[in-house]
Amino acid sequence: MWGKSSTDVSAVGDSATVLHYDGATWSEVPGLPLGWVNAVWGSQTGDLFVVTRDSVVKGHVWRHNDAGWTVQFNRMCAMSAIWGSSSSDIFAVGVGLPVRYDGTSWTGGAGGGCTPLAGFYDVSGGGPGEIYAVGDEIDYSNCTRGGGCATPAVVVQYDGTYWQRRLTLQQHLFLGVWVGSDSEVVVVGWSGLIIHGDGTHWRLEPSGTSATIIAVTGNVPTSLWALTSDGLLLHGTRGTTPSGRVR
Numbered sequence: 349m350w351g352k353s354s355t356d357v358s359a360v361g362d363s364a365t366v367l368h369y370d371g372a373t374w375s376e377v378p379g380l381p382l383g384w385v386n387a388v389w390g391s392q393t394g395d396l397f398v399v400t401r402d403s404v405v406k407g408h409v410w411r412h413n414d415a416g417w418t419v420q421f422n423r424m425c426a427m428s429a430i431w432g433s434s435s436s437d438i439f440a441v442g443v444g445l446p447v448r449y450d451g452t453s454w455t456g457g458a459g460g461g462c463t464p465l466a467g468f469y470d471v472s473g474g475g476p477g478e479i480y481a482v483g484d485e486i487d488y489s490n491c492t493r494g495g496g497c498a499t500p501a502v503v504v505q506y507d508g509t510y511w512q513r514r515l516t517l518q519q520h521l522f523l524g525v526w527v528g529s530d531s532e533v534v535v536v537g538w539s540g541l542i543i544h545g546d547g548t549h550w551r552l553e554p555s556g557t558s559a560t561i562i563a564v565t566g567n568v569p570t571s572l573w574a575l576t577s578d579g580l581l582l583h584g585t586r587g588t589t590p591s592g593r594v595r
Contacts, residue, residue, distance in 0.1 A: 349388070349589065350388045350390050351369075352390055352392070352462065353384075354371055354588075355369075355370055355371030356368075356370070356390075356570045357369040357392060358377070358388050358396055359388070360385035360388045360398055361384075361385060361413050361509055362384050362385070363382065363506040364380040364381060364382050364383055364385060364400075365385060366378075366380060366385055366396070366398060366412075367584050370491060373418050377396070377412060379412075379417040380398075380400065380410060380417055381400075381402070382402075382403075383400045383401055383403065383573070384400060384401045384402075384430070384491075385398050385399075385400050385431045385453075386398075386400065386401060386426075386428050387399050387427075387428065387429045388430070389430045389431050389432050389438070391432065391434065391435035392434070392435075393435055393593075394413070395411055395412065395413045396411070396412040396413075397401055397409060397410070397411050397412075397420070397425040397430055397432070397438060397440075398410050398412075398414075398430070399428065399429065399430045399440050399442070400427070400520045401426045403451075405426050406422065406423065406424055406426075407422070407423045407424075407425055407426050407427030407442050407443075408421065408422050408423075408427070408496050409421040409422075409427065409430065409440055409449075409454065411510065412419065414535045414536075417495060420449070420454060421440070421447060421449075421454040423442075423444070423447075425442060425443035425444050426442045426443050426506040427440055427441065427442035427443075428441060428468065428469050428470070429441050429468070429470045429471050429481075430441070430460050430470045430471070431472050431473055431479075432449075433473055433475050433476050433479075434476075435451065435564045436449070436450055436451025436452075437449070437450065437451075437476055439470070439471050439473070439479055439481070439506070440454075440485070440553060441468035441469070441470070441471045441481050441523075442467065442468060443467045444466065444467070444486075445550060446468060446471065446481055446504075446506070446511060448506075457485055465485060466484070466485040466486070466502070467483050467484060467485075467537045468481045468482065468483030468504075469482060469483050469522070469523050469524070470483075470522075470523065470524045470525050470563070471525070472525045472526055472527045473525045473527050473529050474529040474530070474532070475529075477506075477507070477508055478505075478510075478527055478529055478530050479505065479506040479527075480504065480505050480514070480525050481503075481506075481511070481525070482501070482502070482503050482504075482522035482523065482525050482535055482537075483501070483502060483522065483525065484500060484501050484521065484522070485499065485500065485502050486498075486499055487499065487500055489546065490535050491538060497512070498518060499536065500517055500518045500519075500520070501516070501517045501518075501520040501521050501522040501527070502515065502516050502522070503515040503516075503522065503533075503545070503550075505530075514545070514550075515543070515545070515550050517533075518539060520541065521535070521537045521538040522537040522541075522563060523536060523537045523538075523560070523561065523562050523563070524533050524537070524561065524563040524564045524574070525564070526564045526565055526566060528568065528569045530547045531545075531546050532544075532546070532569040533545035533546075533548070533560035534564055534569070534572060535550075535564075536555075536562070536563070536564045536574055537560065537561060538560050539558050539559075539560065540555040540556070540557040540558045540559060540560075540561060540576075541555070541561065542554070542555045542561065542574070542584070544563075552568065553584075555574070555582060555584075556582070557576060557580060557582065559576035559577060559578050559580055560577040561574050561575070561576050561577075561582070562575055562576065562577050570585055571583070571584075571585060572584045
């Protein structure tokens with residue numbers, strides 16, 4: 349779900365579902381091919397961008413404006429999330445390498461971008477240069493003789509040219525991220541996990557639940573909302589004391 353205001357909200361789901369709320373009623377935005385619509389983001393100019401997955405697990409980025417839907421980017425693996433700071437600075441993530449749109453073209457993950465080395469579940473930012481993605485990667489230095497390898501959870505940041513690791517944790521899963529700035533990054537995941545990054549250190553924060561937290565959002569760092577996999581809605585004021593430093 350994404351919203352620009354209380355009268356301009358979009359929600360997505362399976363069966364090529366895209367819905368728009370105008371403050372009074374929900375209406376369908378038709379025209380996408382049948383498939384799963386995994387995420388939506390909209391620009392201030394009114395364009396919608398969605399990432400989809402078809403029946404053979406190919407990923408696509410679609411754009412909607414007054415002319416209808418047009419496909420912007422295709423890859424051979426699934427895509428899970430999309431976020432932008434403007435219509436010329438958009439990021440999409442999924443299996444493999446993240447991709448970026450600069451207002452003209454998508455770069456960073458076509459063709460060989462479907463590497464099994466990494467997979468990302470969410471991406472968010474506080475503005476240009478403050479872009480973070482969360483997911484996991486295969487650690488080939490930590491494999492068993494039977495062939496299985498560790499898949500630590502990772503937080504990466506786009507520095508304007510490259511994606512840099514900012515946090516790696518074994519035996520965890522990061523599923524959502526919210527970014528206010530480089531000093532206000534909140535990551536959520538398995539077993540009620542909430543981690544806050546202040547630009548220097550990452551610290552655990554109490555969530556009050558052991559359920560898996562799948563998403564986090566908000567407008568200001570002192571009032572964030574998170575959702576668990578079993579439908580519990582959490583509200584955080586960030587006024588509690590961190591329970592321990594991660595790094």
